[in-house]
Amino acid sequence: MESRFFIAPEQLEAFEAAARSGSFSAAARSLGKAQSTISGLISNLEIDTGLQLFDRSGREPKLTAQGRALLQDVRALLNSYSRFEAKSRSLNAGLEESLTLAIDESAIDLKQLVRGLDPFYQRYSTVSLNLLHASGDSAAKLVREGSADIGIVLSQGDYPEDFDFRGVGSCSFVLVAGVQHPMAQQSTVSSQDLNNHLHLRISAAGDQGSLPENDLSDRIWYLESYSLFMTLLTAGIGWAFVPLHIAQPHLDAGAITILPTDFQLTPYPHGTDLIWSRRKVLGPAGQSLIDEISQVIAQREGEPA
Structure with a gap:
């Protein structure tokens, strides 16, 4: 032996x-x-x-x-x-072993999020953090089901009674199309023009039409992530309402353009909320994560234009 x-x-x-x-x-x-x-x-x-x-x-x-x-x-x-x-x-000491954060990219600039995650890691390096991509309403669903501890979402008018939330900022949406798109050549774009062309929308799987957009076209493609979404737009396929923090690099590169409309667009800008369930008490790491993310968004909001 x-x-x-x-x-x-x-x-x-x-x-x-x-x-x-x-x-x-x-x-x-x-x-x-x-x-x-x-x-x-x-x-x-x-x-x-x-x-x-x-x-x-x-x-x-x-x-x-x-x-x-x-x-x-x-x-x-x-x-x-x-x-x-x-x-x-x-x-x-009662510190969580792990946390799950469900992120709707529409609601937050990921560069901002990273600025909040870095100090969190420095303070809670033993806590495992799971980051989930959650477009549309799926972040709120994950929190409701207990599959996520915290969600970063576009503000909703009414949350379930067992939800807590913190408003942390806002994000602006812009109406854009690729520079090759026919509407990019027009001096003004009407609602009828939009109806005549393909509309690209972000939604979670099986949850079409989750973003607060008017149905301005009968021709709609639904996508789960902004990666393929922006690839289609820059190729001149379709038009879309896009968060400014996602559109900005492509606007700067001259790949897409903001469409000038002859009508009022609402309800943009849209609020950003952090949400969590009261049924699952957050420990010190969870509370700290909420504070860190809130702080970096507040700093961004307070920066001079």
């Missing part, structure tokens, strides 16, 4: 510190231990593994080939042990 041995984290820590610093005395100083303790831990590690990890024939110990072969694995184990300790402390 194959024998097994137990390696204490302190042994691995002493080995890694000595390999990194180049001496047992330097390793002892960095770990706040006596040199004899470091020497003993490494000697016991060599006995337990049956390997000579350091060559002690010179003035300072040097890693052997066997020691070099194990060093990266030892560092990986120490990193895993550190993460285990941090997560254990977090769970004991």
Whole structure:
């Protein structure tokens, strides 16, 4: 039967510190231990593994080939042990193990979102974050079903009674088409012009017509994501109402243009809300995530035009 041995984290820590610093005395100083303790831990590690990890024939110990072969694995184990300790402390403190965020790209500039996620990660690095693409009403459905903890959505007039929400900003929509589209050549565009051409709309699967748009055309294609959506627009296929934060790069590149209409367009701009269910109490990480996202959106809203 194959024998097994137990390696204490302190042994691995002493080995890694000595390999990194180049001496047992330097390793002892960095770990706040006596040199004899470091020497003993490494000697016991060599006995337990049956390997000579350091060559002690010179003035300072040097890693052997066997020691070099194990060093990266030892560092990986120490990193895993550190993460285990941090997560254990977090769970004991009531911190969530994971959070799921459902994101409607129409409601928020993803660059803004990243600015909120970075400080969240720096503070809660042990919390696993699941980011879900959720166009149209699907973000609210995921929160309602308990499949998402927090949703970023376009404001709705009426949320279910068990929902909490926070209004965090607004986003503007613009009516656009590709520069190759026939309407791009017109000085003004009427509602009849729009009715004569293909309308592209974003919606979740099986949930057509979720965005607050007037049915200005009988010819409608529904898409789930803005990737293919914008590819079709820039190719001159169809027209659409698009959030300005998504349209802007394509406007700057001259691939699409804002259509000048001869009628009033409503209800743009549209509000952005963070939503969560009262049935599932958010812990400190969830509350912090809401605060971080709210803060970056508020900063954006407060920037001078």
